[in-house]
Amino acid sequence: MKLSRDGSSIAYTVDPGDGSERLQVHVQRIGSAGLGTRLPQLEGSVSIEWSHDGSHLYCTRADGLGRPSRVERVDVSAPEHARPECICEEPDAAFWLDIGKTKDWRYLVVSSNAKRSSEVRVLDWEAGEGPGSLRLVHPRSPGLEYFVEHADGYFYMLSNAQREDGQYSLFRIPAESSSPSPPPERWECVVPAGTQGLVLEDFDAFRRCLAVFARDAATGLPLLALLKLERATGAPPQLVPVPLPAWATALDPGANADFEAASLRVTLSSPGRVPVAADVDLDAGALRTLSGESPSAAVGTLRTHGRSSDGTLVPLTISHAGPFPPAGGAPAWVEVYGAYGRCLPCDWAPERAALLQAGWVLAGAHVRGGGELGRAWHAAGRGVHGLQARVDDLAACIDALVERGYTSYDRIVLSAHSAGGVVAAGLVQRDPGAVGALVLEAPFLDVLTVQCRPDLALTVHEYEEWGDPHSTAGFLQARRGGVQTACPYQGLRGGAFPPTLITASSTDTRVPVWGPLKWAARARAMNQGPAPILVAPDLHAGHAAHESQRLELAALLQAFAMRALGLA
Template identity: 30%
Template sequence: MPMPQPPVARIEPGSDPYRWLENRDAPEVLEYLKAENAYLEAELADQAELRERLFQEIKGRIRETDLSLPVPWGPWLYYTRTSAGDEYPRHYRCPRPADGSLKVDESAEQLLLDPNALAGGGYLSLGAFSISPDHAWLAYSLDSSGEEVFRLYVKNLASGEVIPLPFESCDGSLTWANDNRTLFFATLDDTHRPHRLFRYRLGEASAEEVFHEPDGRFFLSCYRSSSERQLLLLLNSKTTSETWVLDAEHPEQAFRCLAPREEGHEYYVDHGCLDGAWAWLIRSNQAGINFALYAALDATPERPYWRELIGHDPQVMLEDVSLNRDAIVLSLREQGLPIIEVRAAGQAPARVKLPDATYSLYVQDNLEFDSPVIRLRYESLNRPAQIRQLDLASGEQKVLKETPVEGPFNADAYESRRIWATAPDGTQVPISLVARREVLAAGRPAPLYLYGYGAYGSSLDPWFSHARLSLLERGFVFAIAHVRGGGELGEAWYRAGKLEHKHNTFDDFIACAEQLIAAGYTTPQRLAISGGSAGGLLIGAVLNQRPELFAAAIAEVPFVDVLNTMLNPELPLTVTEYDEWGNPSDPVVYQRIKGYAPYENVRAQAYPAILVVAGYNDSRVQYWEAAKWVARLRASKTDSNLLLLKTDLDAGHAGMSGRYQAYRDAALEYAFLFKVLGIE
């Protein structure tokens, strides 16, 4: 049987020989992408049975029919239910039990929304799902292409009537005022940036524009305060923010500004209670990069009236603040780990105690403002996600729900560790890893899957994965490189991996790989690396710099054509990204980005096996970044290792929308790794 031949992309003269792939919907472009998809299937044809087995294996660990933990609000419990065979959960509510329990009364439940019926077998993403304060209306938004452009709908929950709203280019947000008739929503500009806020009253044919943000660096968003008494309009870039507020009881009035924007000043506002009185709480970096907490009286929220509640700490990042009538809950980050600290009225501050050394933890739901409890989401590399109820007064924790793992599973059969790598400049870089205990105890090199991101200050806290068990059960080690550019060690960690310091992100990842090899966890012949979006840029950069370190790489929706993208301000997100990568109209910045951009730095050398995944409708990272990169790699590389491109023609940045399709995507990636690493 003849070996499948890879597609060869046409080369045009000029500095960007594959720019023709940017001609969206052109027949020759679609033909090329489909040819790449066909080549992938041909190369992996001998793994069809394995892929199906992996899919069934992953699906077999998922409880296909399950009920979410109900959320009590007013007279109702709100919850979702997944059913076997359905791609999406259905949304329900039932009357709230008088005994305060969370027991669902199926005989009295009301189906609010069924995305399965709305999807019709195609792509569907639910944006807003917003119940009016009187529980009479549901406002929701749907994206049916993956482009993150939404249509808006309002449903009368008494009659079941659905009213499509006649507005175009919406970002999907929908925020109710307290009159239960007024909705605020945002629209997108030509670069896909939320830039205009509109006020709409039920029953009217048009909406009134109430705010326009002309600066292309700033995104606009509107949301309700914790107290439910205020509406907040946030305008923020990567480095600067500004907040306007409006009494939720009087949505016809104008928003007022708390603190006019000042370059470099980030502040985030909420409204709640302090010492029994209504007050504003403001998280601001005006005193230091790790943020401090300020308060202001209800009547005077403007910046001159802010007073410090919790000062800046150079060792502890104040990431977020959650408000309850009787407590302030701080989300902190210290020594690379998330910490929840409760400051209840009349009590000393208390930190939440947890069972694992490395983990993910955040406030999932404040519930009602008057509730004596909040909910935390907790998980680790070897422990499935738990929703824990935290009593704010006593500090008592109770596990309300743990994500089930069907079939044989024992969290203690796996061991998680935190180790450190030393970057070239001496910086200590944390690595989280997990494997079966006997794999680590053997002390022999194993196949290892190393994941990285390192951008925007996002923290890659350890998370549990049902699919990942298929790797661990086959002797893999899974590791996360917490490189600079992320937020794991605070704001300084983020700043040390952006703009002129971006090279640190790549150096850190390479140092992590070298440490895992030196410590005997793996070898270059058994090391696979992976990253998505900005993490795909990381993968592309380190492949150019040190290809011999790795046996395989997976890049999902990879931001690899960074120089050309940043040179085109007409593309979605480019202008606001200048604060992250720099503006290449500056010659110094141009040379800096050109020095690491994966697409520009492909050269004639041997590369490991590579699988690249793109979404044709992706508005964040255009499909052609992956296509151009693969075309240049194929024309330049000197090896015969697999190079595969999969373009999901009906998906966006997040991939296909259904849960079963996500399992199939994971099965494809794992089968690719088993093939190139020689794992039976």
């Protein structure tokens, strides 16, 4: 949902709930009834943004494979008759377009992002530049990522420039359009990677300062700091840490749409604590919670590590309503993801809270490929060799849980969604007795076949994540068994598999339904034990269950898990 600059109108997208992810766009005057005016000519938009004067709506439109490849705008003064006007188009199938604005409403921002490189163009609204005046900030370059905001006459950029390890630093360059942007080696670095033990993740701009969102370089826990811009003195920007509660394993920023705001709204939570809203004073740097202590504060959460086979310490989050470790061990629900540089959520969720109340241990294995320790952590889990590292990391976390008395192997339910299925199924492929049950939601399991199909929605965009079998190196790796061994379907071998439940949907636009079905069929044929391998199909779920069905699905998965462990 986007609010116009004058606050008179909103534009928002509606998910039709059929799993297609083909969003509908509506525009509505504040205070009017109903769903507002639907813009059928913008159906299938991926992102939307208002123009500075509220006369037009910009959007990114998807091509036939669902890739946001065009930026268009439409006149909303007469939306029923307006025809979209194309502003720019991205021909490279590896790049996806995104549309936004700087928070001060000075610039429209068009970003073109691949997995390991990016390119940004801006349109200066205050200078009266028209839609054909997009200005390139810096041309795309292999391996260079940068993301732009504007404040105080500068473009502030989160980027991996000037770093061989790929970690993000915070840079700035003058925003004037009269001269070309300097090359990355001349960008002014205002917060180098690793400053105060921070792994930079994101930032937000205000007139008073920048809010810097980061993670602890050792534990991967969330951190927050304010970058004081020091306009009056002209001194270098100063980074001031904001103390967070020790129990907070998740920090989610609010909308924070007001550039002139004096405070930053965040939400803090953990697997055992319901979300608590808090405001951060942007001048003093003090955090003030707006609600009381969570009633589930008796649940303890611990961030520790497992030691992988190469000696790497892998962050491991453990939650339990009772003593650490539980006397005699307990059933454990272990989650894993490890892909695309995304962090495994460590926030509060009602479906997970039900397990805690029933005496279960909850654990999150933050394996390589995720973003908990920054871009270097992601890079270490990428590609063919990274697939094996992710599985090693997961095995180390499970071993740590068992060796420290939290649970036993036969009482562990291993759960994964989407790309996390590569890691979870990879562990069971290697060691079928490593867990007591396996739960996979819309899992990505046939990596090699998908990466050989550029006609599928995400394949070309994700070559840099999983490998490109069409390249010479990728083809040789596949022939030599690299991808085949790491791919859960291609590398599946016989064994006594644990009880397994898989969800899949024919409307899933991200993971083709035939991948999970093929894996289930082959696993059944190769299963040397009595445990069932079940598939729960849903024709309309798409890649993830709709919000209205999420708890119902969680109940199904947990009922299966309890039955598989002999608890029901």
